[in-house]
Amino acid sequence: MATWAREIDGTALLGKIAAGDDAAMRQLHRLLWDYVVGVIEWTVQDRSQAEEVAQEVFIEVWRTAARYRPERGSVVTWVLTLARRRAIDRVRSTEASRRREARYLNEVFSRPYDNVVEELLAAWEHQQVRLHLDGLSGLQQQAVELVYYRGHTSGEAAQLLGVPRATVKTRLRDALIRLRRQLAEDS
Structure with a gap:
């Protein structure tokens, strides 16, 4: 001590x-x-x-x-x-x-929440995009379908369509620009 x-x-x-x-x-x-x-x-x-x-x-x-x-x-x-x-x-x-x-x-x-509204909005947006796909050229529709709806890469879509990858990318870009414009006009 x-x-x-x-x-x-x-x-x-x-x-x-x-x-x-x-x-x-x-x-x-x-x-x-x-x-x-x-x-x-x-x-x-x-x-x-x-x-x-x-x-x-x-x-x-x-x-x-x-x-x-x-x-x-x-x-x-x-x-x-x-x-x-x-x-x-x-x-x-x-x-x-x-x-x-x-x-x-x-x-x-972490509580589960009611995501019905979110699901309805997503379904509505999906439906709106689908409706406007008809306004795209056939080649643009094919590119969008393969890449965005079926999950292929732009390279895989190019092989399936028998065109260069750059062509698929150009079609996708043009399609997205056109869809964006059409969706903006509707809202």
Whole structure:
């Protein structure tokens, strides 16, 4: 045990605190504050939280001073043990709160939603494009059909149509420009 800890007549101090002596409490607070905050900060890794928990520790000392038993250890050991326990409780509480919040957010954002409207809009858009395909040339229709509806690459579509790949790309570009223009006119 450190020399300073042995020099504190903790038992007498706690006896006075148990009897409601404010001056004794201030003295213990002044003697141990930095050590209590240090023990807590080492655990919680946050100075402001450490100071908050240290205040809770000294409130607990004030309320429970009569329960101190000198045969179980020094006053310094008792107070620092209270500090360590409170710090661990704070870390656990913070982690539990984070887990609850994460679980809540996961539930909120992963809820299935009614996608009927989205499906209807997609079907309507698909139908509109299909209607306007008739306005394309036969070669443009073939290119769009193979690439966008059957999932072929432009190279595969070129082989199936027996034309160069660049021709398929040109037909697709021209078809998309024409479809875009027609759809814009309708809306």
